[in-house]
Amino acid sequence: MDPAHRYLYLLLLLLTGCRARIHKLTLKNETRFSVDLNTFGFYANGTLDVNLLSLRLPEQVVDYNLYPVGFTLSRSRVNGVLSYTAEETETCPLTLTKVTSNEPLILFLIDIKKLSVNVRALGDQDNLLIAKPEAPKGLRKTREDPAVKPNAPVKPATTKPDNQLTQKGDDAASVEQSRTAPMVEASKVEENEFQLEKLKHVTLALDKVNDSYNFSFHMVVGLLAEGLYSLKFHYCQNRMPGIKFPYSFAVEVTEKNPGGYLSAAEIPLSRLYIGMAGVFFTAAMVWVYTLMKHRYSVFKIHWLMAALAFTKSTSLVFHSINYHFINTEGHPIEGWAVMYYITHLLKGALLFITLALIGTGWAFVKYILSDKEKKIFMIVIPLQVLANVAFIIIESTEEGSSEYYLWKEILFLVDLICCGAILFPVVWSIRHLQEASSTDGKAAMNLEKLKLFRHYYVMIVCYIYFTRIIAILLKVTMPFQWQWCYEFLVEVSTLIFFVLTGYKFRPASNNPYLQLPLDEEDVEMDEVVTESGALEGITKVKKTCNGRDRQKESTL
Incomplete structure (x- = not known):
């Protein structure tokens, strides 16, 4: 069995004991x-x-x-x-x-x-x-002390040999009946x-x-x-x-509960997830339309952002179906649960990979990741896999088992490490732009990029802070029937974060990433950023003060 099939088999084994109501x-x-x-x-x-x-x-x-x-x-x-x-x-x-x-x-x-x-x-x-x-005391007997003990000798049969088998069967039945008689008698006490x-x-x-x-x-x-x-x-x-x-x-x-097997705080979740799935799908379609409209300014990472939005929408659909069956059956249906966990794993991996790639400026600013940035990916991606495995184990484990709290602590710790590690590429990009703005003479353009990265850094910090701290504090202070608002706040904040990220890094001519610098003097400048995704590899641009191109040299 190859490793991929082995991991899938392990996942299915975990899901056979999915935690239910x-x-x-x-x-x-x-x-x-x-x-x-x-x-x-x-x-x-x-x-x-x-x-x-x-x-x-x-x-x-x-x-x-x-x-x-x-x-x-x-x-x-x-x-x-x-x-x-x-x-x-x-x-x-x-x-x-x-x-x-x-x-x-x-x-x-x-x-x-x-x-x-x-x-x-x-x-x-x-x-x-x-x-x-x-x-009553007279009826309080147990199977350990029956009126006729199980091991008591049976009186031998006195009938003809032809009837011995029948007689032995009758004796065994009488012993079994006497063994269970006290329990039957005690069970006559009805529930009050x-x-x-x-x-x-x-x-x-x-x-x-x-x-x-x-x-x-x-x-x-x-x-x-x-x-x-x-x-x-x-x-x-x-x-x-x-x-x-x-x-x-x-x-x-x-x-x-009167409406099903879900807790009071979980009853609205099925409708919430299917509604948010529709919103994310609509946002993904708008994003694809934007990419098709500005196809000459589209980079590969733009399509990765679209894949993330569609995966998020699909994950919410399966999450909604999962809760629906838990509410009606008292336990999840394994097939739907497997689909939810697979899409949840893909969504988590795509989210952190996309954030890290945007933070490093990959495709927008450069096409090669540095050794430090590669190490970040080598750390974040395995940690995200571990976090998703911990989430699956938590979902498939009873709350009373000792492993439940162990994996819950692992999930919390790994999630914090991933959130902290994802900020390093953005900080490195900000530092690089600060140094470049004072050395290469293109301060205006670099300051625009620097402002964009600072906004992106603040957006990530606010998103992590809200979903990991503020929303949890709101959850523990809300009445029990309103605790579903925690999930609502997390999904809405995720949608806002996705929309703002797409707006900041949209494929348009007014994006600071895609603007060519304008100097007051007619000078030749080397620019790392390309004009569009369709012209990958262009690294040198010469412009006049009125914005017309005089010379383009390709290093391909």
């Missing part, structure tokens, strides 16, 4: 004291289903009354700010008895000795909890509805199968309690310094 997470030998399972914005009548399939606790003796284990479901004031304060987070959240704010906080404390889950509702609640309550506005303490049933524990609950969000909720698993013993006790569990989490 129906979450399935399995952790083995985990030592973290807190696991962030998911964050989701609920509207009124939104539902949350949690099914703990198998919780295996360490064999070491742990005082679970002092160091409890269980789940917390907390509403955030804003994104990333939980309902309990910084002082309260110094201790295990499962030990809280009150909160300083009125934000709803629900604690699920697992008691393995009593085989129960103690639910405590703190703050203002109007949520509805639907779960199986704790069974608990209004957490009135009931602050509820006890649910905890089942034990061999050495693993499991329980489930269903919650309906009330009108007053709608907001951004964070579901976490806590093993408080591992908060203490020293030996970390490993534990394992598997959990299924399904979140849903």
